[in-house]
Amino acid sequence: MPTALDPLLQHATRLTVLAFLGACREAEFAAVRDHCEVSDSVLSKAATALEEAGYLVVKKGYVGKRPRTWLAATREGRAALAAHLAELQRLVAAAEAAGAQHA
Structure with a gap:
């Protein structure tokens, strides 16, 4: 059964x-x-992948003299997350229904 998971x-x-x-x-x-609970490099790679997909934006700036980086989900990212979670819920419901038939 094909799924619509992202x-x-x-x-x-x-x-x-x-x-x-x-x-x-x-x-x-x-x-x-x-x-x-990941390292800087792991988060950086994940953020780059999400940014390339248009799911988040990276903003760089300073707080005083210290460089800072902020991350924000885009509208597309929020929609992709919602669709992904809805598909996960659909898969769980279908599995539970199928399991109940065999109990």
């Missing part, structure tokens, strides 16, 4: 990043990294 969001880190950003307007790189 291949980009089947990677746990990318899914977690987009889910975190979906709950806020934007977040500092370090906050996202800490939430996802």
Whole structure:
């Protein structure tokens, strides 16, 4: 049975990043990294993949003299996350229904 899961969001880190950003307007790189419990390089690679897909934007700036990076989900990213989660829920419901028939 083919599914409509987003291949980009089947990677746990990318899914977690987009889910975190979906709950806020934007977040500092370090906050996202800490939430996802990954290294800077792992988050950077995930953010690049999501940015290339149009799912998030990366904004660089300064707080005082310290460089900072902020990440934010785009409208397309939020829609992709919602569709991915809806498909996961559909798959679970179908599996539960099929399992109930064989119980």
